[in-house]
Amino acid sequence: MNTSRRILLTGLAGLAVAPTAVAAAVPPAEPGDVTVAEERFARTIAAAHAPDVTCTRQAERYADAHWPEYVAAARAVLDARV
Structure with missing residues (x-):
């Protein structure tokens, strides 16, 4: 799968769980509290x-500046895989 398709699919997965993650009103994670x-x-x-x-x-610049805002969505997707 090429990179652009992978980014698009990941973004869609993030959109699927982002409303749930935002509704929980979790504050943005500190960089030290986040796994790689x-x-x-x-x-x-x-x-x-x-x-x-x-x-x-x-x-890439947008991701570097805004990635802490998406940690809750990333955690939700990673937890759903288990």
């Missing part, structure tokens, strides 16, 4: 939600 898998997945979800997802650099 959660951080990577949160960055992938954030990149998929970037305003201009067609530009890789902008998506």
Whole structure:
């Protein structure tokens, strides 16, 4: 599967659980409280939600700036896999 399709599918998975995660009103996680898998997945979800997802650099910058906001969604997806 190519990278853009993987990012798109991950973003859709994040959208599926994001309303549930946001409804829980969990404050953004501190970078020290996040596992490597959660951080990577949160960055992938954030990149998929970037305003201009067609530009890789902008998506990466958006992910770098906003990934803590997506940790709850990443945790929900990772917990659902178990």
